[in-house]
Amino acid sequence: MKIYLFTVILGLALTAFPTVISGEQYGDSAIYNIEVYQDFVIRTEDQIISSDSFDADSNIYLSRITDTVINVRFELLNITEAPNLGSAGDIDALVAKAVFSDSISFDDYFEYFVQQYNETIEQNPEMKLQSGWFDQRTLTVTYNADYLLSLGIHYFSFLGGAHPSHGTRYLNFNLESGDSLILQNIFNNQGLAELNELGEKKFRELHSIPPDTNINDFGFWFDQDSFYLNHNFYFDSTGMHFLYNPYEIACYAAGYTQLDFSWQELKELTDPTSIIYSIIKQN
Secondary structure, three states: OOOOOOOOOEEEEOOOOOEEEEEOOOOOOOOEEEEEEEEEEEEEEEEEEOOOOOOOOOOOOOOHHHHEEEEEEEEEEEEEOOOOOHHHHHHHHHHHHHOOOOOOOHHHHHHHHHHHHHHHHHHOOOHHOOEEEEEEEEEEEEEEEEOOEEEEEEEEEEEOOOEEEEEEEEEEEEEEOEOOOOOOEEEEEHHHHHHHHHHHHHHHHOOOOOOOOHHHHHOOOHHOOOOOOOOEHHHHHHHEEEEEEOOOOHHHHHOOEEEEEEEEOOOOOOOOOOOOHHHHOOO
16 A cells, blocks of 8 residues: 655555456467556545545545546556467567556556656646546557467556647567567568558548648658658558557647558568568468
8 A cells, every 4th residue: 555645635546456358369369368557546625535445446435536636547468378478478578668668567657657746736736726647558459360469559648738648559569489570570671662652642642632742831740851651550450550649740639640551452562471471361
C-alpha cells in the first residue's frame, strides 16, 4: 500500500495488481495473456479512504468520489506458448519497454507520474480545478499467425492543457526468432522505393492533393517537402497498414492518417526471403 499526501488534496493510491485478459490461439502463433495494471489516486471532500474500507473489486466508492485525480492504466503482453518460447520472453520484454517508456516497472512509472502532478500543481495552483490527470496504454493484437505477431500500443493521456494526447505505436515480431520486423526485413531497396511511390499516390488521393505539387503546401510537415512512409506499420487479415499519429506530419486537428496496402499490392514488392512473403502467397 502506498499513501500519497498532497499539498492540495488528500489522496490514496492503491497498489496495482494485474488483471489477466486471455488471448486467442491461431496456427503458427502465440498463446498470450494481456495483463492489466491500474493504480489511481482519489479524493473526497472530507476524508481519506483507507485500504480497509476501499473495495477495489466492486469500485463502490468510485461512483461517490468528487474526482479521480490521477489514473494510470497499462497493459502488458505475456506470451505463454509460442513456436520459440525463448524468443517469446524477448518479445514480452520489448513490448514492456515500449509501454513503460523510460521506466522499469509500473510502480516506478506511477510514482514518477504522481510526482510530476504534484510539482505541476505546486507551480500552477489553478490547474487543480481542471480534470484529473490520466495515462492509459492499452494493447491490441492485429495479427497472430504464420509466425507473425503484430500489435498496437494505444496511448491516451491528459496532463493538463487544451486537450488530451493520443496515438498508437505498432510493433511487429517474428515469432520464431523473436526479432522485431522493420521495413528492411520485408522489402529490398527497390521494393521499398516502389512502396513509397505507391504510398505517396495513396496519400495524395486521400487528401485530394494534385500530383506534381508541393505536399507541404496543403498543411503537412514532411521533412524536405517530400513524402515518406514512416516506420509505424501493422498487419491484419487484409494486408499492411501505415499510421501517422497526430502532430507527426500535421497539426493536432488533422488527426490520424492511415494508408492501406492489400496483400496483392505487396506481392511484387516484398522480399521473397521475408516471412511476409509466405503470408502473401496464401492471400
